[in-house]
Amino acid sequence: MTQEPQLPSATAPPRVDADPAFEAAYQAAQKSAREGGIPIGAALARGGAVIASGHNERVQNGDPIAHGEMSALRAAGRQKSYRDTTLYTTLAPCAMCTGTIIQFKIPRVVVGEARTFGGEFELLRSRGVEVIVLDDQRCVDMMRAFQESKPDLWAEDIAEDTAE
Numbered sequence: 001m002t003q004e005p006q007l008p009s010a011t012a013p014p015r016v017d018a019d020p021a022f023e024a025a026y027q028a029a030q031k032s033a034r035e036g037g038i039p040i041g042a043a044l045a046r047g048g049a050v051i052a053s054g055h056n057e058r059v060q061n062g063d064p065i066a067h068g069e070m071s072a073l074r075a076a077g078r079q080k081s082y083r084d085t086t087l088y089t090t091l092a093p094c095a096m097c098t099g100t101i102i103q104f105k106i107p108r109v110v111v112g113e114a115r116t117f118g119g120e121f122e123l124l125r126s127r128g129v130e131v132i133v134l135d136d137q138r139c140v141d142m143m144r145a146f147q148e149s150k151p152d153l154w155a156e157d158i159a160e161d162t163a164e
């Protein structure tokens, strides 16, 4: 990544695991889980400040397009530019969300985990998006529990036809 850091005053890399935007994404995922929905959350941040967060709303609103990332971006409303933003998500972004990240020219994505779903890192990186994977155990546990308890719902969300 050749892009200059956005925060010239920072002398040490920020502790992303203590990042409030990542926590906002995680809390949004937990809220969705409590509602019986798919536990994937996201948040958009600028300069360390959370603009908005959101979670998957497939179950809650019957909305197949409302992945966590899409919900957070919708909640953030119109942005003149995304070039100084970071998108946080509890799970590796799918092709749809990756396309939106590329389209909006979001330069950086912080991902909770990519063990339970590989996502589209290759595509993101090929388009110059910086991808940081936290490998957060809470996110792994949250997704594993969901995938084991509701395999059909999970298959539906990632457009995998369930085996007959």
Ligand SMILES: [Zn+2]
Residues within 6 Å of the ligand: 067, 068, 069, 093, 094, 095, 096, 097, 098
């Ligand atoms: Zn997605």
